[in-house]
Amino acid sequence: MLEKVLTRDLYELVSKKIEFEKLYELRLRVNSPITINYGGKYYYLTTNGISASESDALVADSSLIETIVFNASNFSIYAVNYMLQHCYISCQGGIRIGVCGEVVIENGKIITLKNFSQLNIRIPHQVKNCSLNAIKYLIDETGFKNTLIISPPGAGKTTFIRDIAYQLSNLNLAYNLLILDERFEIASAVNGVNMHDVGKFTDVLSGCKKSFGFLEGIRSMRPDIIFCDEIADLDDVEAVRFAVNSGVKVVATTHAFNLSDFRAKKSFQDLIEGQFFDRYIVLSSSEGPGTYEGIFDKKFICLYCR
Amino acid sequence: MFLGLILFGCVVGGGIYLRKFNQNKIKFKLDILNFCDYLKTQISFNKGLLKDILIDYANQSKTKLKNIILEYLENIGGDKEFKITCNDLTFEEIEVLEMLFGGLGKSDINNQLILIENVRGFLSKNYEIYKEKRQKIGDLSLKLSVCLGLLIMILII
Structure with missing residues (x-):
């Protein structure tokens, strides 16, 4: 293209x-x-x-x-x-x-x-299976964990979140997935057709603001897990809180250089203290985009570290 | 008598052709104005893609504007500046129309509407003057051709 x-x-x-x-x-x-x-x-x-x-x-x-x-x-x-x-x-x-x-x-x-x-x-590149090693940390007997992917720009967050959606569909766990693709980056739908493979159980709401997407998406599509890219401000945080309180699981990404930078972000303090996210995946591009720096639980205890 | 009739037919035919020719020119200019209105609606309300809008209009247009649109579509996004060659338009009209095509799709809705409105305004004034003038000439040419034809026929008979 x-x-x-x-x-x-x-x-x-x-x-x-x-x-x-x-x-x-x-x-x-x-x-x-x-x-x-x-x-x-x-x-x-x-x-x-x-x-x-x-x-x-x-x-x-x-x-x-x-x-x-x-x-x-x-x-x-x-x-x-x-x-x-x-x-x-x-x-x-x-x-x-x-x-x-x-x-x-x-x-x-x-x-x-x-x-x-x-x-x-x-130029996007779909890297299939790039999230495969992380999936086992995101699901247990209680179900799927609310997950936040943290990385600096250009370290593969979007590719990673796209692959999680793809993997969850592939696992046939009967989860209905909804991608809120505000900037047409995750599924990159054109005329309603996804340009990337985001899995067979995935619905995509493109071009809408997150606050709208979380509210209307939950009402209209009844998803089990919602995916969204780059939550940044308090409106986004509020939308995530609304989804989690509604019983919907969330996979989101945000910009931060590392975990300590993320923990210092004011807009996320409520989410961190309220332990809304069960898993934090930190990526970097130290060995190329998508390098796993670590996977952490809600108390920031390292489950996997490089 | 027969020769007279033939000559009468030829002269009147010429008059009709001249009238038709003028009418076509008027239709062409009116088509450009309609095109501007169509663009305004499609861009402001439907926010359709320019290519689709132009293809749709070209398909329904029955004047030389169709060729101009198709030519523009062939060159859209190209490096060369779009130039119009058309004998039925004045130099200023061509310039204004080139300005319209040159600016189409290149700004937000408000600026697109301002561009289209300006072009339409200019062409509309020209159209009214042209229409009045050409209609008079067209009608006159038909009347004259009939009179001339009759005169020739009478002279021959």
Whole structure:
């Protein structure tokens, strides 16, 4: 699907000179060299492929960035404006583009983003079975445990949570799963069709805010387990609390460098003290994205440590 | 008598053709205005994808606008700036229409509506002037051709 996003020249270069499986990110900044995250490390993009040297690097200009945003929006920026208000665009195939530019505010409300200046094109990779070793810590005779996945950005949280959903479906435990895919990152549904395999017992509610998703999702789909990515603020925390109090299990992710950083987050204090989560899985990219740093119980006792 | 009838037919036919030609031009300009209205509705209410909106309109259009839309669709997302070649539009009208196509899909709904409204406003004024002028010419050409045909027929007879 990258061909529908990039310009023809850029796509030809990327597809011919770069191994797609190792391509994680393409970063474009106006009048700066194009960089790529290739196998977890950053390189410059040159006409010959990738290079550690800046000298031959291709430079992005504003027209290239605008064209990519236009392509990514399916030539309809107005149709993805609700995403641009949150500085991203989700495209077919689960490609996510982080967009920077000038925020347009009217009456104190963000109405759009214009004069796009930087892009982070993130290419998803489904890594099946990446969560397999953790599953045994998440289920016991009492059932499934509320789980929070903690990692810094780019360490594979979304890939991991997607795989948990897939594994739970595969285990045939008769759990009904609901993914709240606010940014179209987990299942990456396009026209109602999931671009990633999230399992046969999984429902997906895409593009909605977590607070809405938790409330309406529980009412309408009666899930056993809800999955959501990147809980951050008090609204999200409240939504998780609502779900747990409703008897629904939750698997969520959040950004933090490590466990102690997470424990210091103010917005999570209630959830930590109330022991809403039974399991904490800490990931890092120290040995590539998805490296298990540890699995902890609700009292932060280590069940598995690297 | 027979030759006179043939000549009468030819001259009147010419008049009818000229009238039809003018009517087609008016229809074409009206089609562009309808296209603007269609875009406004589809973008603001349905928030449909531009490609789908354009394909739908092209399928129902019976004027030269269809070709312009199809040509735009072929080049959409390409590196080249979209240029329109059309004899039935003035230089300014072509420029305005190119501006419309150049800006379609490239901003949020409010700005899209402003763009479409501006283009429609300009073309609408031109349309009214053109329609009045061309309708007069069209009707006159038909009347003149009938008179001329009759005159030729009488002269021959």
